[in-house]
Amino acid sequence: MNSYATNPMSKTTTIVREGESCEVTCINPSKVRSLARSLPRTSAVERISSTFQTMSDPSRLKILYCVSQGDVCVCDLSAVLGMNVSAVSHQLRLLRTLNLVKPRRDGRIVYYSLSDEHVGELMRMGLEHELES
Amino acid sequence: MNSYATNPMSKTTTIVREGESCEVTCINPSKVRSLARSLPRTSAVERISSTFQTMSDPSRLKILYCVSQGDVCVCDLSAVLGMNVSAVSHQLRLLRTLNLVKPRRDGRIVYYSLSDEHVGELMRMGLEHELES
DNA sequence: GGATTAGTTGCATAACTGTTCAAATATTAA
């Protein structure tokens, strides 16, 4: 095979990554090829992970919880969460940009509500598991 | 009421936040009290959000996907993902610390597999939604 | 217009994070 002091376990095989073929060294070629075929491409994984990232901050997750229960204004969110009004507004802007919440103005007051049901589902699932463990 | 030029919408009420009672100014006292009652406490929210944070990185999410399909060694993960072996190992250590993956040594080779079914569920849900949209 | 309230935004900053490089450890076989 070769003249090294130990037998390397590694072999080489060809896989397709992000649409382009490339040769890689690995231990289990068939497993690697199988994974390379089924792994969603980076663009899709990035979209999913960014959804999770939105829910990865405690303050933001609390905000999402509140607005999932119905319309809540900035001032009330600030009161419930014990957060600076400015901090709440910054987070709401982020959520607005991602189309996860939608604002409704009533005079000086702006009410926010959850507009993405998928995020609501993931949040409920996370909550359920946490409370039962 | 008062002698200001405009009528403020804000009122004050008392809620319980993280176990301690505090007076807050808000627009809708009853809504605020209701949210304050149902909002899980910070320690629980932090645990949930840290689960989401784990899945908020594309590389880590790919690793989790791979090890959810069966045992995979570091070298093969590196090959499939096109990542530095060291980077993969760093991420695996993090996942190990969180008890999300478990290692199994076979000689020089260490195989990792998913050990937290809840994370697997959340990942599948995220994937399903992404692929259908 | 003028004064007050509700909310937004830009900037600065401190904290965190993912990756790489280099060095170390663990295992195997000659």
Place this chain on the structure above:
DNA sequence: TTAATATTTGAACAGTTATGCAACTAATCC
């Protein structure tokens, strides 16, 4: 023991991010 391989680890770095402050806009009522 020696050499090679598979993985781990520590340190450093670049990039990101959540928050607070101050200044701003938007809306209301006199």
